[in-house]
Amino acid sequence: MTPGPVVEARGLSKVYELGLSGRRESLLKILERRLRHPVRGRAEPRRTLVALDDVSFDVQRGEAVGVIGRNGAGKSTLLKILSRITPPSDGYIDLVGSVGSLLEVGTGFHPELTGIENVYLNGAVLGMPPAEVTRRLDEIVAFSEVDNFLDTPVKRYSSGMRVRLAFAVAAHLDPDVLIVDEVLSVGDAGFQRKCMTKMQSVASHEGRTVLYVSHNLVTLENLCERSLLLDRGQLVFDGPTGDAIARYSQLFPAGLRTDVKGVFDLAGADRSGSGLQHLFHRISLRPDGGEPANVVRMGQRLHVDLDVEGFADVPTGSHLVMTIVSSTDQPVIVLTSGMVALEAAGPRRPRETVAVVTGPLPLTPGEYSVHVAVVGVRGRSLDHVREAASFSVEPADVLGTGYRYEATNHGLVAVPWTWEIRPGPDPDGVGAGSAGDPVTAARTPVGPGPVAPAP
Numbered sequence: 128m129t130p131g132p133v134v135e136a137r138g139l140s141k142v143y144e145l146g147l148s149g150r151r152e153s154l155l156k157i158l159e160r161r162l163r164h165p166v167r168g169r170a171e172p173r174r175t176l177v178a179l180d181d182v183s184f185d186v187q188r189g190e191a192v193g194v195i196g197r198n199g200a201g202k203s204t205l206l207k208i209l210s211r212i213t214p215p216s217d218g219y220i221d222l223v224g225s226v227g228s229l230l231e232v233g234t235g236f237h238p239e240l241t242g243i244e245n246v247y248l249n250g251a252v253l254g255m256p257p258a259e260v261t262r263r264l265d266e267i268v269a270f271s272e273v274d275n276f277l278d279t280p281v282k283r284y285s286s287g288m289r290v291r292l293a294f295a296v297a298a299h300l301d302p303d304v305l306i307v308d309e310v311l312s313v314g315d316a317g318f319q320r321k322c323m324t325k326m327q328s329v330a331s332h333e334g335r336t337v338l339y340v341s342h343n344l345v346t347l348e349n350l351c352e353r354s355l356l357l358d359r360g361q362l363v364f365d366g367p368t369g370d371a372i373a374r375y376s377q378l379f380p381a382g383l384r385t386d387v388k389g390v391f392d393l394a395g396a397d398r399s400g401s402g403l404q405h406l407f408h409r410i411s412l413r414p415d416g417g418e419p420a421n422v423v424r425m426g427q428r429l430h431v432d433l434d435v436e437g438f439a440d441v442p443t444g445s446h447l448v449m450t451i452v453s454s455t456d457q458p459v460i461v462l463t464s465g466m467v468a469l470e471a472a473g474p475r476r477p478r479e480t481v482a483v484v485t486g487p488l489p490l491t492p493g494e495y496s497v498h499v500a501v502v503g504v505r506g507r508s509l510d511h512v513r514e515a516a517s518f519s520v521e522p523a524d525v526l527g528t529g530y531r532y533e534a535t536n537h538g539l540v541a542v543p544w545t546w547e548i549r550p551g552p553d554p555d556g557v558g559a560g561s562a563g564d565p566v567t568a569a570r571t572p573v574g575p576g577p578v579a580p581a582p
Contacts, residue, residue: 133336134186138218141179141204178204180360191330191337193347193354195375200357202340206306224303225253238282249296263299271295298325304336344372344455376454376494389419391516399511406510409434425523431483439475444504454494489540490520491532
């Protein structure tokens, strides 16, 4: 086994020239341009896009490393360089062994060849002899579940079928480094779970390396202990996945933070919807109804003031939806006027404030975001702002036992509870809790005290 990192990247940069068609100007074209513009005869300077900017990192054998970042952060460019699909503009990479890539649906497949022919083609690209591919063929076919279409040209496959076969080939032909982009989202939920299990096995049991890009932060956290966070082409964090996700959530929200903590301006925020109008203008978070703040203690009530304009004119039957999501983009709390009707405190006006008051928040410590939307009668989004606001939850003694939730390994919510140990059935068949059983005697502390950390 080769010592040292399997992937070594140093100073990787990639610069694209915008508007460049890939063809050089002919001499006739240059002369024609200079005759037409004798003073300004030179071509206009081309605009450039820096997709990657001085990125360096190492990946060891057997590691599963995630790559996260917003759209346009440079994730796919990095994987294409690592897969040797495109060269870097500067810097270098050293890769030990073969690389199996799954970056786009059908990457590396020839559309005119059949499924089984493409399996052997991919094996040849990875440097595997046909006999070795034949030995693994039954496993690949069983995993892909496309055995009835192996003799069909790949160009007739659906996108889901291509992903199934492509992942099966990439995972079972034993590449030293397996690179997977978000293409797995094309497959159905059952196949996605199968792929995640296989990637975990590839890294933890087979000793191979996995690089995984996904916006599904839940799967990323389950698969990868370490993640790289890219922002605008730069590597801004390299460390534990939980910390990377927390840093990633700080790159949002879409709502612009004002000078007042806990107040977010939505007038210029990115949004989706029918374009009816920009209904949302500002959102304010007020823990326990006090001054605006972006930090909430466990068990506090959260007051949300949502400034809207034109909300009185939305079609009858539309619903306001406010969703609190975790740092892994899991919806935790959904508040909708479809469940609890909105009531106006007076005559409707062009500009209004929707005031929301939650019960005591059961959220465990961590980073959370607020999505807001107005959904029409047919489910059409009239205005939708993701990450309109963000806040942190701090630990507190919500159980009243002296225990303070300090970590995020206690689930997403914390609720009070009681428990006790009762006598079990005795040999004569008398059940617990029958007359004369000393139930109260069992109410003594057993095992760790209340301040012991959860496993």
